[in-house]
Structure formats: C-alpha cells, structure tokens
Amino acid sequence: MIGSLSHHSGRSALALGAFYLLLATPIARDWLEASMSRHMLVQMPLLVVIGIIAARLVPVRVQDSLLIRFGGAWPCVIAAMFASSYWMLPRALDAALTDPWAEVAKFITLPFLVGFPLVLAWRRLTLIGRGFVWTNFFSMLAVLGWLYIVAPVRVCNSYLVNDQENAGWYMVIASVLLFFWWLGTLLVGGGVGPDKPDQGGSGGTFA
Amino acid sequence: MATYTYTPVPDQGAKAGVLAYLVVSCVVLLLMMLFGLLMRMEQAQMISIGALWFYKIMTLHGAGMVGIVALAGAAIMWHFLRQYVDLSTGIFMANLILFLTGVVMILASVLLGDFHAAWTFLFPLPSTSMGMWSPGAAALFMGGLLVIGVGFVLLHLDIARAIISRYGGLGRGLGWPQLFGPDDGNAPPPAVVASTMVTIVNLVGLVAGASILVMMLVNLYVPSFEIDPLLAKGMIYFFGHVFINAVIYMAVIAVYEILPRYTQRPWKSNKVFLASWTASTIMVMFIFPHHLLMDYAFPKWFLIMGHIIGYLNTFPILIVTGYGAMMIVYRSGIRWDMCSRLLFVSLFGWAVGAMPAFIDGTITVNYVMHNTLWVPGHFHTYLLLGMVAMVFGFMYYLTKPNENAPDSALDIAAFWGFVIGTLGFTMSFLYSGKISAPRRYAEHLPEWVPYDKIASYFVILLIASVLVFIFRFLTRLGLASRDYQRASLARSMAT
Numbered sequence: 001m002i003g004s005l006s007h008h009s010g011r012s013a014l015a016l017g018a019f020y021l022l023l024a025t026p027i028a029r030d031w032l033e034a035s036m037s038r039h040m041l042v043q044m045p046l047l048v049v050i051g052i053i054a055a056r057l058v059p060v061r062v063q064d065s066l067l068i069r070f071g072g073a074w075p076c077v078i079a080a081m082f083a084s085s086y087w088m089l090p091r092a093l094d095a096a097l098t099d100p101w102a103e104v105a106k107f108i109t110l111p112f113l114v115g116f117p118l119v120l121a122w123r124r125l126t127l128i129g130r131g132f133v134w135t136n137f138f139s140m141l142a143v144l145g146w147l148y149i150v151a152p153v154r155v156c157n158s159y160l161v162n163d164q165e166n167a168g169w170y171m172v173i174a175s176v177l178l179f180f181w182w183l184g185t186l187l188v189g190g191g192v193g194p195d196k197p198d199q200g201g202s203g204g205t206f207a
Numbered sequence: 208m209a210t211y212t213y214t215p216v217p218d219q220g221a222k223a224g225v226l227a228y229l230v231v232s233c234v235v236l237l238l239m240m241l242f243g244l245l246m247r248m249e250q251a252q253m254i255s256i257g258a259l260w261f262y263k264i265m266t267l268h269g270a271g272m273v274g275i276v277a278l279a280g281a282a283i284m285w286h287f288l289r290q291y292v293d294l295s296t297g298i299f300m301a302n303l304i305l306f307l308t309g310v311v312m313i314l315a316s317v318l319l320g321d322f323h324a325a326w327t328f329l330f331p332l333p334s335t336s337m338g339m340w341s342p343g344a345a346a347l348f349m350g351g352l353l354v355i356g357v358g359f360v361l362l363h364l365d366i367a368r369a370i371i372s373r374y375g376g377l378g379r380g381l382g383w384p385q386l387f388g389p390d391d392g393n394a395p396p397p398a399v400v401a402s403t404m405v406t407i408v409n410l411v412g413l414v415a416g417a418s419i420l421v422m423m424l425v426n427l428y429v430p431s432f433e434i435d436p437l438l439a440k441g442m443i444y445f446f447g448h449v450f451i452n453a454v455i456y457m458a459v460i461a462v463y464e465i466l467p468r469y470t471q472r473p474w475k476s477n478k479v480f481l482a483s484w485t486a487s488t489i490m491v492m493f494i495f496p497h498h499l500l501m502d503y504a505f506p507k508w509f510l511i512m513g514h515i516i517g518y519l520n521t522f523p524i525l526i527v528t529g530y531g532a533m534m535i536v537y538r539s540g541i542r543w544d545m546c547s548r549l550l551f552v553s554l555f556g557w558a559v560g561a562m563p564a565f566i567d568g569t570i571t572v573n574y575v576m577h578n579t580l581w582v583p584g585h586f587h588t589y590l591l592l593g594m595v596a597m598v599f600g601f602m603y604y605l606t607k608p609n610e611n612a613p614d615s616a617l618d619i620a621a622f623w624g625f626v627i628g629t630l631g632f633t634m635s636f637l638y639s640g641k642i643s644a645p646r647r648y649a650e651h652l653p654e655w656v657p658y659d660k661i662a663s664y665f666v667i668l669l670i671a672s673v674l675v676f677i678f679r680f681l682t683r684l685g686l687a688s689r690d691y692q693r694a695s696l697a698r699s700m701a702t
C-alpha cells in the first residue's frame with residue numbers, strides 16, 4: 001500500500017516537475033506573459049497551484065514537522081499573503097519582464113512561498129481561519145480588479161491600457177465566481193477543518 | 208408526513224458573553240433613542256441644536272441603531288443556537304471587542320471630526336465634504352464600519368463552522384433534505400434554520416460591503432481612482448439592506464424558542480416553514496433595488512426585479528411566523544406575562560411595519576413617497592415594535608424571577624406605554640410622509656411641525672417605558688445566568 005502510494009506520488013512529482021519546467025520554457029513564458037491577463041490570471045495562479053500540488057505530495061509527517069518548524073499555521077498564511085500581494089503590484093510585473101532575476105524570484109516564490117505554506121497551514125485551520133482567508137481574498141481581488149479598471153494611468157510599462165482593463169474585469173469576474181463556488185462548498189458541507197489525518201489528511205480540501 | 212410533539216427542554220441561563228452583549232445593547236439603545244428624541248424635537252422646533260448637530264446626531268443614530276440591533280440580535284441567536292451546536296465563546300467575545308472598537312472610531316469621527324454624511328456613507332458624499340469634515344474623519348467612520356464588519360464576518364464563519372460540523376452542510380442547516388425529499392421529521396429546529404439563513408446572507412452582504420468600503424477609502428485619498436456612483440450605491444444598499452434585514456431574522460429566534468415553552472406546543476420545521484426560509488435566503492439578496500427605484504439610470508429589468516421580489520419577499524417568513532405563532536397560542540390558555548406579551552406584539556409590529564414598505568415598493572407609489580418620512584415610518588415600526596420588542600421580550604424572559612412570578616403594574620403600564628408610544632411615534636412619521644414631508648430635513652415647514660410635536664410626546668412616553676424595561680433587566684441581571692424554569696406553563700398544562 002505504502003509502496004504503491006509512493007510509487008504513485010513519485011510519478012506525480014515527475015509530471016509536476018515537467019510541467020514546472022514547461023512553464024519556464026521561453027515559448028510558454030513568451031506566450032503567457034504577452035498579455036497582462038494571461039500573466040496575472042493564468043501563469044501566476046498556475047505557479048501557485050504547482051506549489052499546492054507539490055506540498056500535497058509530501059508525506060503528512062513531513063508536512064507536520066515543517067509546519068512546526070515554520071511556527072504554526074498563521075505564520076504560513078501571513079507569509080503567503082505577503083508574497084502573493086507583492087506579485088499583485090504592477091511594478092513587480094514589470095520587473096519580472098525586464099529583470100531575469102525577478103523572473104526567477106517569481107518562479108520560486110509563488111510556488112514555495114504561496115502555494116506550499118498555504119497547504120501546510122490549511123489542514124490546521126478551521127472554517128474561521130479558512131473563511132477569513134477566503135473572504136479577504138475575494139474582496140481584495142475584486143477591489144484590485146476595480147483599481148485596474150479605473151486606474152487613470154497605465155500602471156505597467158509593459159502592457160497597454162486596454163489589457164490592464166481586461167485584466168481588471170477578469171479579476172472582478174473571477175472573484176464573484178470564486179465566492180459563489182466557496183459558498184457552494186459550505187452549502188454541501190465542505191471546508192470546516194481542521195482535517196484529521198484519518199480523513200485524507202494531506203490537506204485534501206481546498207475550500 | 209412527519210409528526211411533531213413537544214419535548215420539554217429546560218430553560219438555560221445566559222452565558223456572561225450574552226449578558227455583556229445585552230447590557231451594551233441597553234446602554235447604546237437608550238442613548239440612540241435620546242438622540243432620536245433630540246432630532247424629532249429639533250424638527251418640532253421645541254429645541255434648537257442647529258443643522259450641524261442634527262446631521263451629526265442623525266449619522267450617529269443611524270449607524271448606532273443598525274449596529275446595536277445587530278449586536279442584540281446576535282446575542283439572541285447565539286444564546287439559542289449554542290444549545291444545538293458547538294459555538295466558540297472566544298469568537299463571540301472577539302466580535303464584541305471589534306464592535307466596541309468600531310463604535311469608538313465612529314464616535315470620534317462624528318463628535319471630534321464633525322463627520323455627518325449619514326450612516327449610508329453614500330458615495331461621493333464622504334469625500335466631498337466642502338470643508339465640513341476632513342478626509343481623516345471620513346476614513347475613521349468608514350474604517351469603524353469595516354472593523355465592525357470584520358467582527359461579524361468572524362462570528363458568522365464560526366456559526367457556519369458549527370452548523371456544518373453538526374448537520375453536514377449549510378444546505379442541511381436549511382433543511383434541504385426534508386424540503387426537497389420526504390419529510391422525515393428530522394429537519395433542524397427553527398433556530399438553526401434561521402441562523403443558517405442569516406449566516407449565508409450576511410456573509411455575502413459583508414463581503415460586498417467590505418469591498419465598497421475599501422474602494423471608497425482608496426478613492427478618498429486618491430480621487431483619480433474614480434468610482435461609478437451607481438455601482439457604489441448598488442453595493443452600499445445591497446450590503447446595508449441585507450444586514451438590517453438579517454437583524455430581525457436573528458431576533459425572531461426568540462419567538463421560535465420561547466413561545467413554545469409557554470404552551471408546550473412544538474414550533475414545527477415542516478416543509479412550508481423550510482420552503483419559506485429557503486426562498487427568503489435568496490430573495491433577501493435581490494430585494495434592495497426597491498431603494499433605487501428613483502435612479503432611472505439603472506437598467507429597467509433591475510428595477511422591475513426590485514419591485515417584484517420586494518412584493519414576494521414581504522410574505523413568506525412573516526406569514527409562516529405569524530401563522531405559526533397563532534397555532535402555538537390559539538386556545539392554549541397561554542399565560543401572558545411581560546415576555547410572552549412582548550414577543551407576541553413583536554409579530555404584530557413586524558407585520559404592520561412591513562406593509563408601508565410593501566406599498567412603497569410599488570414603482571408608481573415610490574416616485575411620490577420615497578425620501579419622505581414614510582420610509583422612516585416603515586422601518587421604525589418594524590424595528591421598534593418588531594425587532595426591539597423581541598429583544599426586550601428576551602430580556603424579560605432571562606430575568607423572570609420564577610415561573611409564576613407576577614408582573615408589577617409598572618411593567619404592564621410600561622408595556623402599553625411602549626406599544627402606544629411606538630405606534631404614535633411611527634404613525635406621525637407615516638402621516639408626515641403622506642403629506643410629503645421629506646426625510647432627513649433638519650428644519651421643517653410650519654405645516655409639518657404639529658405632527659413633529661405630537662411625535663415628540665409619543666417618543667417621551669416610549670423612552671419612559673423603555674427605561675422601565677432596562678431598569679428591570681439591569682436590577683435582575685443576577686438571575687439571568689441561572690438555569691431554571693422561566694416560562695409559565697399554559698393553564699391547560701399547569702398541574
């Protein structure tokens with residue numbers, strides 16, 4: 001059982017690594033970073049998702065000891081909030097396009113400072129903590145979208161104003177859709193936390 | 208078809224946290240009522256405090272009343288819900304602390320910073336004060352609302368957590384398996400159904416409210432980030448209307464829980480009951496456009512939706528609750544004491560108060576009546592004689608010395624003073640609305656003044672009665688935390 005599990009997770013890890021590298025290829029980067037919407041709303045979330053999946057491939061025991069090493073659930077959440085907020089700044093986007101080191105930083109921090117710690121923390125959080133993270137995320141995503149829509153100036157040197165406006169609208173729409181998805185999970189009984197080890201304890205719930 | 212029988216449950220005393228909520232509610236409620244009296248006397252030209260103070264007081268009164276009835280409603284909900292699910296006392300107290308922090312911010316903004324753009328903080332008024340208040344004062348006010356909102360988000364998340372853990376989902380909390388499938392009689396009790404509904408709608412409302420507050424805060428300091436005023440108004444009214452509506456849905460839990468204890472008849476969570484709560488969960492979120500009927504720039508379908516849903520949502524819960532209460536009381540030989548009287552009259556107040564809104568929700572009427580005193584006439588009726596009566600009923604219940612304790616003549620006089628005072632006060636609002644006196648005017652034309660005067664006398668009667676209620680509650684506070692039988696059993700039951 002354990003053997004087959006690790007075999008299975010070994011293959012998943014390989015696939016995940018391949019996907020990570022694929023995202024890092026110049027072709028994928030060029031295409032995803034050519035528009036602001038794809039950059040912010042496809043590439044960056046995918047990097048976070050890679051971190052999330054990576055964390056869930058780590059054995060629960062290791063996750064737990066990492067969580068203790070990092071000081072518990074809330075420090076992890078706060079680290080994730082700061083790291084993700086940074087990449088919402090227009091100048092961070094610009095830097096990622098012009099400065100290779102910033103691009104490298106983006107590829108490292110989004111998976112490992114956002115996705116990974118969130119998974120570690122998630123299992124320990126109850127609906128109060130999770131809901132706080134979610135509701136804060138929804139309202140801030142919507143507000144950020146609005147900022148991009150109404151900004152009187154072009155906020156990124158690298159993208160056009162209409163691209164910025166589109167990205168803003170997508171953020172507003174995404175925030176509304178995600179909010180209703182989250183409410184839906186509550187209606188059917190998800191997301192209460194904390195997840196017990198005997199209930200698929202690898203942080204299996206997103207909500 | 209499920210059958211229902213009443214299973215007697217002991218009357219539990221209130222936790223210290225619930226009592227803290229109620230004591231704060233008494234103090235703030237009284238203060239805000241006195242502010243209300245000052246406004247009415249200013250309009251009646253009995254005193255002269257000037258327009259600045261009128262609007263400062265109006266801002267405090269609006270924000271303070273909405274906040275405090277929400278707090279009192281939350282206390283009722285928490286007290287009873289706790290008996291079914293496992294709630295966190297820490298979160299409950301955190302909400303109180305955040306609330307008081309927000310109140311201090313709002314008081315400072317209005318009293319020290321002269322902010323007076325009304326509790327609705329309608330865009331772009333807070334940022335266009337023409338020198339009457341600073342951006343800092345406006346930011347403090349909106350920041351205070353935000354802090355209060357965060358507290359309520361936490362409280363509702365805890366309630367959601369507890370209901371999901373116990374029943375397996377908010378859908379089950381609303382009794383959906385019993386509503387859409389065969390009714391096996393295992394639907395959650397009314398207190399749980401109501402709390403689930405309030406939690407869903409308030410979470411949606413508060414997230415929208417927090418978003419618009421942050422947007423307005425950004426705009427306050429960087430005006431070039433423009434806000435579409437119609438969008439802002441839509442979001443503010445969505446949030447404000449959901450929040451103030453939810454208040455009565457929290458308080459009505461007192462009726463569901465306490466009246467059955469008097470007559471030993473169960474309050475049934477049957478299909479009709481469940482259907483009405485589920486329907487209202489959705490409708491409460493789409494009813495707010497009835498505040499926007501005069502904004503012709505909104506799309507037509509939006510306003511028509513407000514009109515239709517406004518009509519529809521007036522009824523389900525109100526009828527189900529009114530009818531349910533009649534069934535509980537009818538020929539039960541119920542013994543009337545202060546608690547059962549106040550709870551029963553609260554349903555009358557709710558029903559009577561809903562009618563003017565129903566009328567005003569009609570587009571053609573709305574063009575003439577909206578923004579007149581008709582509207583305060585509506586919401587003061589259902590909030591005072593409905594919601595606030597439930598809160599005082601709950602307080603009398605908690606502090607009733609024993610099952611058979613008689614009420615003193617003073618209390619009974621105060622009950623009638625409260626009913627008559629409120630009706631006199633709100634009828635004058637409604638009548639002033641009928642003769643087209645606008646709302647939110649510090650100064651009234653001579654033709655309107657007589658009604659303002661009459662109203663002021665009724666308000667004095669009302670406040671005197673409330674003083675009796677509060678005095679009773681505070682002097683008997685020691686009883687409130689004990690567990691003992693409080694409800695007097697109906698004569699048909701008593702041995």
Ligand code: HEM
Nearest residue numbers: 240243244246247269272273325326583590646647648666
């Ligand atoms: C003794 C009781 C009360 C008195 C004398 C009173 C009096 C008043 C007066 C005179 C106004 C201004 C009307 C106008 O000219 O536009 C007002 C507005 C208002 N009152 Fe009351 N009130 C009382 C209780 C309550 C209660 C229990 C609530 C509960 C929520 C409440 C909520 C409000 C709100 C939301 C407004 C609107 C403020 C605005 O227009 O911005 N009041 N009240």
